[in-house]
Ligand SMILES: Nc1ncnc2c1ncn2[C@@H]1O[C@H](COP(=O)(O)OP(=O)(O)OP(=O)(O)O)[C@@H](O)[C@H]1O
């Protein structure tokens with residue numbers, strides 16, 4: 001591995017310094033006990049080539065444009081070279097997958113490079129996804145394919161610009177190597193181009209990091225991790241007069257994890273995002289959206305929809321269940337940390353904080369999406385009735401809410417939202433019901449006596465014009481697989497300003513075309529990535 005300093009970053013690797021690690025280094029697959037991480041270097045790839053980067057993320061890290069376009073940048077973020085201060089490792093975690101305890105999982109293809117300290121002093125962990133085998137790779141290859149890397153790269157940044165708490169993406173690098181995948185697990189493996197995304201977040205700690213020491217009854221390790229997480233990632237709690245307060249501090253921390261998770265999920269529901277694999281190993285302790293695998297975006301409003309074909313049977317991770325699944329995941333975390341409490345009942349306050357925060361955020365979303373000054377109890381019912389109508393009549397969620405601002409509340413009609421319907425017959429059949437709902441909504445809006453321009457602005461800031469529709473991402477992927485990366489750049493550009501009207505870019509704010517209804521990648525995704 002080559003060393004050098006092309007990319008100017010300063011590292012302070014507290015996770016490695018302050019927490020116990022695995023004495024063995026390298027990728028030999030193994031159970032790792034008594035340790036929270038294992039040193040392992042990325043496996044170099046044949047021909048690193050930068051395909052795309054996030055200008056915002058690079059700026060935040062203090063990486064200049066000239067550095068980005070040097071070959072050295074692609075080498076570093078493909079795992080072929082290290083910047084001084086980088087100390088690659090894989091984290092050790094477990095998880096509940098589809099409701100069942102799965103034992104040790106860990107970073108099987110993610111390799112953290114270190115904790116970069118930005119100019120403002122913020123801490124940003126840099127992590128390569130697809131960087132080669134680690135002790136946690138089990139039977140898999142440690143790699144990622146281009147299609148899934150494009151999806152992770154674009155969605156991380158799209159979510160950020162939508163105001164949804166998320167891990168970020170700095171770069172997308174082609175490896176010049178093929179990766180063999182059986183996309184639908186149907187016995188048809190084929191070679192696909194490989195790629196690596198460099199993800200960025202203040203921390204990649206997950207619920208599963210806490211569950212594993214609990215499952216192994218390693219309480220000292222569990223306590224060390226909780227204390228470290230508070231000290232490093234929740235400094236405001238630590239400084240809040242609870243120093244050394246043990247259980248009270250832990251309980252305050254748990255409640256904040258719960259609150260942040262509620263905020264995150266409420267945003268998902270606001271923008272129509274379906275995560276697809278809400279296993280506890282994919283739940284960030286910081287309340288960030290993590291692991292952009294078989295995720296999808298709601299086209300026609302359907303609370304029962306999941307894009308994940310691996311979950312087609314029970315549809316555990318369907319859109320409408322996300323709030324309760326997140327709650328269940330938090331009960332797993334509560335369980336995991338319960339041995340640290342003389343009376344674990346205190347953790348119920350944290351779970352209650354989840355419920356309260358979700359209700360609060362959801363009501364805030366309702367008010368903003370419907371253009372109301374504040375959400376009253378009756379408005380929650382109004383929103384529920386709308387959801388039923390949208391689902392029954394097969395109406396596009398994004399288009400409908402965006403167009404709702406165009407309905408004249410003095411004389412409400414269906415015309416401004418008519419283009420959001422996928423089916424003409426269903427539109428005709430549901431017109432009276434929608435007419436009735438729009439009339440009641442308009443009457444409710446009039447009660448607020450808010451300036452129409454201000455109301456419109458507020459609605460537009462909650463109802464995005466542009467989301468990363470599944471078929472749009474797939475079109476960019478199809479082009480990229482043919483060697484044309486421009487579609488990825490174009491989508492990234494559009495998704496940088498999702499709430500703005502962007503004249504000339506109307507093609508990105510259309511209903512899902514018919515051909516995309518049942519096409520792989522557009523409505524169905526497996527975990528094969
Ligand atoms: N190609 C692979 N090689 C090795 N391990 C893998 C691979 N794909 C997934 N895993 C591992 O399988 C487990 C569950 O996979 P999941 O699909 O949730 O994660 P992921 O997409 O790889 O990563 P992340 O959660 O880091 O975004 C994790 O331990 C993950 O590291």
Ligand SMILES: [Mg+2]
Nearest residue numbers: 281282290291
């Ligand atoms: Mg994962």
